[in-house]
Structures are given as structure tokens and as C-alpha cells.
Amino acid sequence: MMIHLTSSKPLKSAREVALDCLSRRALTHYELKTRLMEKGYESSEISEVLEKMENLGYINDQELALTVSQNRLRRYSRRRVLQDLQNRGLVSQVIEQALEATYSSGDEFQQCLTLAKRWWVQEGERWDQKVHEKDSKRQVPRDLWLQQKVARKLIQRGYPSDMVRKVLYQIKTTNNRDDETLDPR
Structure with missing residues (x-):
């Protein structure tokens, strides 16, 4: 509980601050x-304002959880969105409903794969440019460097490490097959 040194009331009402x-x-x-x-503000005043905001539809935790989950579907893992929603103070039942409506394990794997492919190409171009600029070979092989960069990015987005390994394995085997078909030896 906060102790105020002055007895003056805040300049704005709790309702005005809430709307702001x-x-x-x-x-x-x-x-x-x-x-x-x-x-x-006093807890009784806060409760009254919160109830009013909910009745007016200005606060709707279920709707907010679903919107956040849908907006982050293409960029973040289920686990990362779960953590973000928990950090926003939502109850687990509301979070689970939103995630169930948005994420499926197959879709999450595909999204992880899509991000990994995009980043593999981007980081590959970055590698090629650095090697070209410096005119020297790096100590770490290109594929290993790319795997490390892409894995780090995916894990930062909250994808489980076993999923990241499977995705990188799939990219690597696909790239190896493409290399074999291009090289007619």
C-alpha cells in the first residue's frame, strides 16, 4: 500500500486516467x-472504474488474448505468446482458450520452417557479402554458421529446441538434395 505525504487528491479522476x-x-x-x-487511487474507486470499463466493453481479457495470439501467430511460437500473455496478467484459462483457437502443432512447425528458410537465405547472403568484402575465408564453415544464426533467432522467438533441430535438419537435407541435383558429377 502506498502512503501519500500530502492529502491532496490526484488531479484526474480514476475514470479519466483509465480512459486515457x-x-x-x-x-x-x-x-x-x-x-x-x-x-x-483507492481500491474501492479502482474496482468501480474497472467494472464500468468492463461493462462498456473497454476491457475484455478474452478478446485481447485472442487478438494478441492471432497477431503474433506468424512471428512467434506458442510458448512465447503464452509467456507474453502471462506477463500481461491474464488467467491461464483465458490464455489457453486463445492459444487453442489460434495455434496447432502442425501450423507452428510450418511457421518455424518458413521463418528458418527466410533467415537461412538472408544470413547466407550476409555471409557471402562479408566473405566477398574481406576476401578471406572464415574459420567456421558456412552451413554451421548459418545453422547457429538461424537456431539462435528461432529460439529467441520461443520455438522449442527439438522443433528447431528438426527444422534445421529438414533445411539441410533439402539443400543437400538440391546441391546433388545441380551437380551432375
Whole structure:
């Protein structure tokens, strides 16, 4: 509980502060409650404002969880989105409903593979440019360097390491088959 040194009331009402916060970004019930508490409003006033915001539809944790989950589907793993939603103070039931509606294990693997292929090409071009600029060979082989770079990026996005290994193995075997068909020896 915060102790105020002055007895003056905050300049804005809790309702005004809540609307101001919600006008910038969608917030969860927990996030808005925390912000109002940090501003020093009484818990009874906060509860009243939160109830009013929910009744007006300005706070809807289920809808927010689903929207965040859908928006991050193409860029982040299920595990990473789960962690982000937990950090926003959502209850596990709401999080699970949103993730079930958005993520399937097959789709997540495909998304991981798509990102890995894109980054493999980008990092390969970066490698080629650096080797060309310096006119010297690197100590680490190109494929190993690419695997490390792409794996690091995928793990940062929250993909499980076993999925990352499978995806990189698939890319490597596909690239090796392509090399064999191009080289008619």
C-alpha cells in the first residue's frame, strides 16, 4: 500500500486516467488495475472504474488474448505468446482458450520452417557479402554458421529446441538434395 505525504487528491479522476490509458493501447484487467494503483487511487474507486470499463466493453481479457495470439501467430511460437500473455496478467484459462483457437502443432512447425528458410537465405547472403568484402575465408564453415544464426533467432522467438533441430535438419537435407541435383558429377 502506498502512503501519500500530502492529502491532496490526484488531479484526474480514476475514470479519466483509465480512459486515457485505454486510448493508447488495449490493456488487460490486471494491467489497468496496476496502473491505477500506481497512481494512488483507492481500491474501492479502482474496482468501480474497472467494472464500468468492463461493462462498456473497454476491457475484455478474452478478446485481447485472442487478438494478441492471432497477431503474433506468424512471428512467434506458442510458448512465447503464452509467456507474453502471462506477463500481461491474464488467467491461464483465458490464455489457453486463445492459444487453442489460434495455434496447432502442425501450423507452428510450418511457421518455424518458413521463418528458418527466410533467415537461412538472408544470413547466407550476409555471409557471402562479408566473405566477398574481406576476401578471406572464415574459420567456421558456412552451413554451421548459418545453422547457429538461424537456431539462435528461432529460439529467441520461443520455438522449442527439438522443433528447431528438426527444422534445421529438414533445411539441410533439402539443400543437400538440391546441391546433388545441380551437380551432375
